[in-house]
Amino acid sequence: MDLVLSGLGILYNWQLLLAIPIGMILGIIVGAIPGLTSDLGIILMIPLTYTLEPTVAILALVSIYVGGTYGGSITAILINTPGTSANAASLFDGYPMAQKGEAYKALSMALYASTIGGLIGAFVLLFLAPPIAKVTLKFGPAEYLALAVFGLSVIAGVSNENIFKGLIGACIGIFVSTIGLDVISGTVRFTFGNIQLRRGIDLIIALIGLFAISEILMKAKYNPKTDRTVVDASSITKMKITKEEYKRCRKPITIGTIIGVIIGATPGTGGGLAAFIAYNQVKQTSSHPETFGKGEIEGVAASESANNAACGGTMIPMLTLGVPGDGATAILMGAFMVHGLVPGPMLFKEQGSILYAIMIGSIIVNICLWVFGKFFTRFYAHITRIPFELLACIVLTFCAAGAFSTNNNIYDVYYIFIFGILAYYLRLMNFQMVPILLGIVLGPLAEMNFRRALILSDGSYMIFIKRPISLAFLLIAFGSVVTFTIKDFRHKRREAAKSA
């Protein structure tokens, strides 16, 4: 209770009155523009938060995350293009509703469902995270290593069509994290004689390159004359949601929220998967499944409540175990570290009041989503009019300034483009960036705990097997790699047989 009160005390800060609304508006805008995602918005904002207090900085970034997850529904509904992957399921019924002249209704339900789902997700985070953190306080170095291996293997399998691509990504990330000075022995590693590499590759630099620069490069083939889609602002006519529709949507929102929290709390999943599963579940249990896909408001309610509920869910493993639930929380985890907070159970012990401030603040963020979403609904069509070529210039100059500001070093600007070009070619080959990012984030944690565990056990590897929690995580990791490999192999054999 003391921590809750202390957390509330930290929230009594005038800077939050600016940080949360600005983050929310930015998040909605960034989420609404196809090609920009809340991940990118968070990355771009991190350098601007260096001088802010940790709570204010994190809540500003959480606002972008929450706002972006909702914002993606705007273009999904208006122009059949999801702003973020988390909103792909909203296309199925959101766009048909817009085609029937019910765009305002669809946008309003997306906002309503997102707010409810997000609020419940934030409450679940507040009540579930502390007890989980108490259990994880019993973890030793062996458990932490096993957890890092588990997190990497699950995410490698889930985030990629081919698990080996995910594992390659994870290995690249771990290798990148070893560049520079070894913290234990002070040995210089893979600097190739370059003194600038002694301090290693900053996480933010890798983030900007892997996500922001590569995203811009992916649009190298974009042709403004043929590829641009805009919506006519006058097409949004006001048609309010009826009481009967609110009543019908109670069940889809409930199902979506529960699925969103559970899926979100599972590492490597995220809002996109939660939204699809929730949509599918609501459709299957509906008394009128034939209306789904043709402009059924319940479809929008289910997917939007799930993806925003997942926002709270994904933060549970990130805060309690130090294993992010999805890409955006992996980036948020980087932001935590930049501000001197290392996510994990020790954070609850050492900085409990800040953590409670963040968790309670997440509830406030979701309330703000309702306020700002409601106010800005009529302006949303204009967001889609921003030409990508203009955005590309702005994002690139912002990235360079942000990268330089990290360490006041020009080499960081080089690194973001090196990472960006590498990530671009990997993405062309259908590699996902999240395993690489996780390798960079979890690599140092894994190495430190690996070496500590072996010091404790006098060099015996049996420590990882003798301790039951460590063994459990390693077995799950091994099991998931085997399962995904078999699934992948069978899928490829079927594809090969079809093409033959």
Next chain:
Amino acid sequence: MKIKYNGEIVIGALFTIASGVLLARIPIEIKTLETTAVNAQTVPRIALGGLCLFSFILFLQGVFLIPKKVLVFDQALKESREFKDSIRSLIYIAILILYTVIFRFLGYIISSIYLIFAILIYYGARKKSYYAIALTVSAVVYLVFSLVLNIALP
């Protein structure tokens, strides 16, 4: 000349070779005085060893399990959409590389002006308002970093 390939073969081969080279360089790049079995070289070995193994498996998948594309080096290739898109991508990358060079030697403002013009011309933008907006936002970014955040951009 014809080549049969797929992405998995290319990436698998590249990363297998790269990780093999880096593994061989570990004794040169990581000169540790530790005498324990687990030292500063251990985790890089594990990471690069894993990269080598998984890349090789990916390469084998590409060779045996995944359908291959046929690339024919003739005049039609040069006129194909894919080839033109590849050239466009390389031009885009060249613009960005030149930007980093200008950023270092001539500073943020001049490099931003170059980048804005280069990108907008690349996309064929003709409206003066686009140039004006981009330049204005770039100036605002400079002012925010310099005056608000006290970070002196070059």
